[in-house]
Amino acid sequence: MKKWFISQSRKLYFGWIQRKKKMSNGTRLTYILNTVPQSDTLVIVLSSLALKGNSVYNHVRSLKDTPHNRLYILDNFGYEKRGVFYLGEKNGMEVRDAVEELIGEICDSTAITKKIFTGSCKGGTAAIYLGLRLKASKIIVGAPMYYISDCLNMKLREYLIPMLDKRNPNGENELNQVIRETVHNVTFNGQMYVQYSSKDEYYPSQIRPLINDLEEQKISLVVEQADYLRHDHCSRYFSSFLKSVLADGI
Template sequence: MKKRCIGLYFKMISRTFKSSTSVQYALKTRRSHDTLVIVFSAFSRVGLPATYNYMATTKEVAADRLFILDDFGYNKQGGYYLFHKGTRAPETVVTELIESIIAQKKYRKVICVGTSKGGYAALYYGLKLKANAVIAGAPQYFLGDYLTDIPEKEPTHKGMVGEKEAYSVSYLNRLLRDKVLEEPKFPINFYIHYSCNEHTYREHIADLIQDLKTSGYPLTLDEQRYYKHQEVAYYFPPFLKRTLKKIIEE
């Protein structure tokens, strides 16, 4: 029943953008604002459909808000907004959606937001589309390693790269890192939330932070002390609210 209600709710608030494939999104606008906040979602809990994240957290933000649904990949649970069964079709349609929204209004600032999977996507699209700022909580960095570290993730991995594995583990690991390190660089401000006590820090975030510093990007860190990756959902929202307020008012 809960799964069905969630599905109906998101169907009611969603629009469809069609290109080579289609993507669901929700656009919340406010009158006379020149900032666009783009929110990418983490994986939903097991058994629940893909959802939008941080709608309630950002409802008072003085900006237009674009929420994009990642219902690609295995069981429509998500393909990092990049992959679907061995193709990069999601990246194409998501890029075109964002560019079309930005083209409708002369935004002074574009901010990409997300945690975990959504944090990876916020980093990727923030770099690709030259956003003004990225606010990411406990993001993955080496995508190939993350998707292949335990057998339980195999369906998600195959749902992204296909049964014939069109994209190798090393390719997936380089995907975001190459964007962080490539030249020339756009002056994006990065705000990274993490806990040094949970595994994502050791496996991903420490290297991400080092690479952002090496590339000379402006970097603000929010270090916490929780132990479980899932706890980012509780610790990230206050940081997100503070940081959005700061960026928008600058």
């Protein structure tokens, strides 16, 4: 009963404070924007993969005292509205384009000069991808996935199906390479922070190859090894890591 009450209270609260906006490509985004007038920094928080129910906001409570603007964007698309890695459906990029447009509008209207992208799991993957593309000053992630198709094929094939265009025989491989191609082809002058556990079941096939490529590209990188045993425990450790990095200054 207590868990149900907490869940319903969260739904009511977020339903009250969140905003919805239809972007120029027709994609409707749902988000929360907390503004701090004296700050020129926007912390963009992207959601991890929802294993049940719809996509939810992450790290709202953890960052409530952060003295910077915060933008939380739902990834409520795809399989049961649980997320498409902020990319799109059917090998499209309509969600990505809408998110980038929203971030641009907010930065222009609030005189933002620094952007920090953050998230864990799927949110970490998207934070790297969008952070590289939008020239973030910092990217702070936990247990990010690198090869999206491979990741979802391991356990969550049903999440992958809406992201693929059945008419495209190379669609799965294209989706698999989205993050890697960005890491290899985009110049990044900011700082990246990655927390992970070598005991995470995705570490050998996803996290380690990503870190190897980031190092190969000579991206300024700080890594922290946590000690959780399963991938779905990463968010419990990531909140503290995120707060500690932000507390060190922008």
